[in-house]
Amino acid sequence: MTSAPRPWFQTDRIRDDLYCITEPYYRLDYRANIWLVKGRDSDLLIDTGLGVSSLKLYLSGLLDKPLKVVASHIHYDHSGSCHEFEQVFIHQNEHQALSRGDQQLILSTPEAGFVADEDFDSLPYQGFSASHYEVKACPQVQAIQHGDVIDLGDKAFEVMHLPGHSSGSIGLYNAKAQTFFSGDVVYDGELFDDLDDSVVADYIDSMEKLLHLKTDEVRPGHYHSFNRRRLQQLVTQYIDDKKAPICPSEG
Ligand SMILES: [Zn+2]
């Protein structure tokens, strides 16, 4: 396989203060959205991709203020480049694991083989091999918890702890603008609640918290953005599926 044409990333400008960065040579259904929010006093990067190419270098032209980096949760498709940045935050439940580079949690069970050579349409660099892939430890990462506020000067994001997909999954909510960054808690695609660190009962509780969230702009960790109506549909669908009585033959 040949190496990917540079750059490895692709940027879509949503509006003056919002950009979505992706890794177009990685398989579509695992490829995460990396969100860059420009603020008055500082900028906010939500998630960091696989870490197979320097995100910091790639973004340098877009960054002109102090940068706060928040990982929506620990999984490799979101935390890969955290180690490149100075001011990095993750929920306290996953703080130690990212700080130490615990591949078992980061790769969500390496034995499951979530990262494979065939998932790459082009190699990020010459000699890349998925079998050697790992996410670098991020000793500088700081712990955040539910209710903490990430303040950019002209806009602020409240941390909502929404476990279930993983124990430290969070969403970031801007109540004034009614925008919500949902990470892997909810997106318009197959949701994962059977990973090693998933807890379905917690997932249901988290979804119930989102049912009445005032937002008309959901910016998810995967796939396209959606509105409140779609959020309610996705949340309701998940809750109904999980609460449906189990067929006796399966029980
Ligand atoms: Zn995840």
Ligand SMILES: [Zn+2]
């Ligand atoms: Zn993900």
